[in-house]
């Protein structure tokens with residue numbers, strides 16, 4: 001009987017196989033999945049780009065950069081981060097993994113590791129070596145990221161034939177987007193080197209094209225004067241150049257144009273000064289265009305993934321603030337960089353053969369001192385004073401001075417061994433801290449880890465905290481500051497909160513498979529990766545919680 005069954009199965013199966021082999025390569029419903037795929041997906045992340053930078057400077061942008069993406073592609077105008085903290089490491093990771101720190105584990109740029117009992121950096125990895133530098137700047141990998149990126153899924157789907165390359169001045173903005181299976185991630189080592197580097201996580205030595213690029217040292221040509229692109233009097237979309245809200249460079253008294261980088265470089269980190277100027281973005285474009293050729297991207301029907309992050313916008317925002325002339329200038333210049341990159345993609349991959357998305361890893365708040373000057377509630381929170389005060393409270397309440405191991409990223413980490421030793425109840429201690437700190441100025445809300453674990457929040461700030469809360473890695477108490485209150489110097493902007501000024505970022509799609517349009521429907525940062533997976537008809541990243549944005553497709 002068994003033999004008869006298997007004989008019948010064999011006949012049916014071979015019939016099926018015959019039927020299959022006589023079919024054309026497209027499936028029965030006429031869809032030819034491989035023809036629909038772009039040759040290259042390019043993810044562009046602009047570090048610290050607020051949504052309103054698209055609109056504030058719109059009239060000064062050319063036709064080939066941001067406007068080309070907006071006017072030919074799809075503009076999701078109400079796109080937001082859906083967790084806190086809104087920082088660079090978690091931001092880049094969430095864009096490419098379609099999930100939040102709760103699942104991908106990148107809870108901040110640096111965080112207190114409960115096991116190692118020390119602060120760790122999101123991309124550091126002592127088990128790998130630098131490539132292209134004698135410094136330790138290459139000892140990096142995505143090992144702390146727990147889930148896959150859509151680039152990883154594309155690699156698995158294509159049997160590793162589709163490539164993934166990551167590029168950014170900033171290591172974490174290059175490494176985390178490119179994922180675990182990336183062929184390469186490259187970032188910039190400034191100081192006295194001025195070279196693009198990598199790590200043994202990817203390769204044992206730099207490819208020839210990178211060595212050649214570094215040898216040319218075009219980085220030197222950018223150590224020149226930084227003045228405004230157009231006459232400064234036409235920069236009517238930003239505040240006055242001279243004000244009290246900006247940092248500036250060491251060695252120059254005022255944060256005003258022009259900046260002579262050749263003179264200023266010795267006091268500002270050597271080649272690292274370029275990170276705080278638009279020229280670091282130009283260098284990123286130079287390197288990326290070279291990578292198209294050097295890495296052979298988008299030349300066949302197997303989709304490759306290129307992740308590019310423009311980081312200088314973030315350094316400039318931190319230094320000069322959201323409303324500065326310097327910010328206006330870096331965006332007018334970035335517009336030209338985007339135009340240059342799109343033109344290179346047209347030339348090398350072909351118009352209509354690639355798909356681009358552009359977004360940001362977080363936005364930023366206006367300088368609080370500036371907001372106060374125009375009567376908007378804002379302020380500065382002194383974290384050192386906060387730590388001292390809470391330690392005093394713990395000592396007075398429990399007679400121990402070492403119950404708190406770390407206060408970082410608006411989280412308090414308790415020494416759980418010590419709490420056990422003193423026979424204290426962890427929940428009681430967490431609650432006592434909340435009742436104490438909620439009385440402090442500028443502390444608006446506070447939650448226990450227990451609440452984050454035991455309750456499911458579907459709306460409001462609690463949802464964003466929960467999405468950012470990783471049970472293994474996050475702290476025991478999470479506190480939220482008032483709107484526009486930051487723990488930062490009195491000059492420049494920062495980010496990290498759940499407020500709209502930090503969560504609202506651009507999201508533009510453009511190119512193959514994308515229709516022209518716009519929406520005010522709310523989209524979330526975690527929707528990008530599943531949208532790219534859907535475009536490529538591949539599996540979603542392992543921790544994905546986002547929804548593909550079906551309305552952007554042709």
Ligand SMILES: [Zn+2]
Pocket residue numbers: 047048087088089091314361362
């Ligand atoms: Zn950032």
